[in-house]
Amino acid sequence: MFLFSKQFAAPTPAAEKKGIEVICTFIAASYVRVWYECPSSVKAPQNYLKFLKSSKQNEKKGKLWKAALSKFLNHLWYLRSSLAPFALFDSRVSLDVKRAMVTALQSQDSEEDPPKRIQLLRNTINKDLTLAEFVNKNSMHFFEILNL
Numbered sequence: 001m002f003l004f005s006k007q008f009a010a011p012t013p014a015a016e017k018k019g020i021e022v023i024c025t026f027i028a029a030s031y032v033r034v035w036y037e038c039p040s041s042v043k044a045p046q047n048y049l050k051f052l053k054s055s056k057q058n059e060k061k062g063k064l065w066k067a068a069l070s071k072f073l074n075h076l077w078y079l080r081s082s083l084a085p086f087a088l089f090d091s092r093v094s095l096d097v098k099r100a101m102v103t104a105l106q107s108q109d110s111e112e113d114p115p116k117r118i119q120l121l122r123n124t125i126n127k128d129l130t131l132a133e134f135v136n137k138n139s140m141h142f143f144e145i146l147n148l
Contacts, residue, residue, distance in 0.1 A: 026064050030054050044078035045087040045131055056125040069122065076118040084134040085142040093131065100132035105139050 034051050037043045055069035077083065087093045088101060118134070 022062060022064055026068070030058075031068075041078070041083075042086050042089045043092070045084050045134070046090050046093055048072070048076065048078050049129065049131060052120075052125050053127065053129065056122070069125075073120055073122065076120060079118055079120070079131075079134045081134060081136050081138040082141050082145075084131055085139050087131045097130050097132055100130060101135045101139075104132050104135040105137065 030051060034047045037047055052069065052072055055065050055072060058065040059069055078086065085101065085105075088098055
């Protein structure tokens with residue numbers, strides 16, 4: 001839409017042009033990869049975490065990044081303890097993170113009845129946040145469900 005804006009019959013106000021440019025840049029810079037890889041459940045935990053980190057890092061660039069982060073914080077399904085182990089099968093996840101995930105599976109105490117939704121605060125998202133922090137003993141249900 002932004003690329004073809006000069007072909008519109010009516011002139012586009014500068015504010016609208018800037019808004020379209022911001023949206024297109026956001027989509028191209030960060031959202032396209034997450035969108036196209038979303039059918040792969042193995043890649044989902046890593047994609048979600050990368051997108052959260054990217055949105056947090058770019059939050060100061062404008063309202064769009066801040067809004068995207070707010071919305072994604074409400075949709076963290078693949079970071080739940082029962083689904084985070086999908087990342088163990090993702091070749092992009094480092095061996096160190098996978099080892100930390102296995103250690104977390106074996107050692108962390110967990111709640112009897114884990115929450116249905118993850119509550120992740122904006123200020124806890126930083127470059128050091130890893131997938132291992134979403135894994136605990138409840139994550140063993142992942143392997144039970146898949147008969148692994």
